[in-house]
Every structure is written in structure tokens, then in C-alpha cells.
Amino acid sequence: LDLDHYYHSYGEIMSYLNYVQQNANGNVNQFVLGHSFEGRTIPALKISLPSRNLKKAIIIDGGIHAREWISPATVIWMLDKLVFNPFNEPEVTTILNHFDFYIIPVLNPDGYEFSRTNDRLWRKNRRINKDNGAENCIGVDLNRNFDYQWDPKNGGSNNPCSILYSGTHPNSEPETVALANFTHSLKGVDNGGPVLAYLTFHSYGQYWLYPWGYTTDYPVDQPELHHLGEITANAIWSVHGSRFTVGSSTNVLYAAAGGSDDYAKGSAGVKYSYTPELRDTGKYGFVLPENEILPACQETWAGVKAFAMALANV
Ligand code: 0X9
Ligand code: ZN
DSSP states (O other): OOTTTOOOOHHHHHHHHHHHHHTSTTOEEEEEEEEOTTOOEEEEEEEOOOOSSOOEEEEEEEOSSTTOTHHHHHHHHHHHHHHHOTTOOHHHHHHHHHEEEEEESOSOHHHHHHHHHTOTTOOSOOOBOGGGTOTTSBOOOGGGOSSSSOOTTTTSBSOTTSTTBOOSSTTOSHHHHHHHHHHHHTOOSSTTOSEEEEEEEEESSOEEEESOSSOSSOOTTHHHHHHHHHHHHHHHHHHHOOOOEEEEHHHHTOOOOSOHHHHHHHTSOOSEEEEEEESOSSSSTTSOOGGGHHHHHHHHHHHHHHHHHHHHTO
């Protein structure tokens, strides 16, 4: 699979994940996170080097929003580098000695496929909104559906026809439940839980966002979140000169309640929760051309490496 130059179908991604599992010397375990509304498998991979001490975990997901194709593309590209280390980067070994990774490349496979075959700018999942008598309006915005400060009137919508539809209630969507239950299941009792970081990749705008997304208030540890965000943004900049803005979602973008980032931090106890918004800043927007996949992946990978290295020294 050419990860550098092409966006791939859900089917191609599934077979690539099988390939990774089979060629990773036992350090990769594939599992089913859950199933989508239309019944597709939501795949997940755990990358874990054998070790006697319990490692903290980093969860990475992509493809919550269907049309943001650079997100799954980048997550898969980074997965490949973490597992096979094709450039022999010493940081990869260091990072894997400190952390287990849980990678979910396509959380919304139904929406992703629909955006490939029917409507390039589809954003939501593919729920048939029968409960609200709106059978003609399809889909819930998964990033408004998480069960922390859920509020359709705060950056979401009660209208099933809206692109920002929050759902009838929090966790109404199988994709939301799959991610939320998994993240919550890793929550520990001591020092904030074994999941140290959560990165949910979106596009576009070139931001490295941290909570909260539901209020202009900052979390108490905002200075730490900001500091690590700046380390990441500097590393990104050093590759191709792309500028990423670091800040809290509500303050640098807009208020939007029910996001997975707020859920991870607010409910599942994940300290370092971020929503990176990848390339670009609006020239192509969601329809980022394939010749920008490689540079986008390269810079994002530099950011994630710097982020994980900094976390390993915390
Ligand atoms: O609106 C969103 O869900 C994200 N932007 S996007 O253009 N990819 O749709 C930003 C989400 C930031 N986090 C929260 N508001 N919780
Ligand atoms: Zn998005």
C-alpha cells in the first residue's frame, strides 16, 4: 500500500492492518473496537514492546469526521513508522520503551466510505435518524456526541438535518460508545490513570488544540498542556515550515460541546488530550490533494515524536 501518495478505501486500510499485524514480530495486536451503525468493524491496533514494567498508554485516533481524509492517512502512516521504523529513528525505540500505543485509524468507517463514493464533503456518521421522525436526514456528528458536558445548544445542534447534529442523547452512536468505553476501560485509579495522552486527528486549519471545547475556561493544568503543544508545534514547523496554532479549542476556534477530547480529559482522566487539526489553512481545506499527504505526514510525525519524547521525560 502506497501510504505516501494515496488516500485509501476502508477495505484497503483493513487489509493493511492485517498485514501490519502479521509482520510485526508479535508486538502488534489487532482488535475490534466496536461496530459502526452500518455494521462495519472499527479496527484498533495495540503496539506494545515486551517489558516487565507497566507502561502508560497513548491513544491515537483518526477519521471521526468522514471528509477529513488526511486524518486516517496520517494515522496509518505514523502507525507504519512506529511498527516498522523504516528510517531507523532512535526515538521510535525510546518511545516504545515508554509507552503502549492504541491506534484507531478510522473511527467512522461508514462516513468515510460515503465520502469516497457519494459525497466528498460528508462529515457525520450514517445513522438513520428515525427516532426524530427525520428519516430523510442522515447522520450524527460524532464529535458532538460524547458524554461530557454534552449540549446541542453549545456548538452542536438538535436538528437531525444539521451537519453538527449532536444526536438524541450523549453516546447515542455505536462509534461514540466504542471509543468512549474503550478509553474509559483503561482508566486507572492511581496517578490519573494509565492513559497519559489522547490524540484525535482532524483537519483542517493547522491547530494543536487542547480542552476545553465546551467553555472558555482553562483546565487547571493548561500551562502543561500548552507547553507540550508548543514543543509539538515547533517540531512540526521545523520540517516544512507549517505553522500550527496552539491553544484551547474554545479560545482559538469555537465552543463545541461533546467532543472526544473533552471526554478523554474530563471523564476518562487522560491528562494530555489534544485535537490536532492538520493541513491546510484553507486553500484546499478538507479536499487536501494527494501530493500533500507525504509532507503532512512527515511534519505531523515529527510533532508526535517530539511530543512523545517530551512525555517520556515528564
Ligand atoms: O468542530 C470540531 O469537531 C473540530 N473541528 S473540525 O473542523 N475538524 O470539525 C474541533 C473540535 C475541538 N474540540 C472540541 N470542540 N471539543
Ligand atoms: Zn473534524
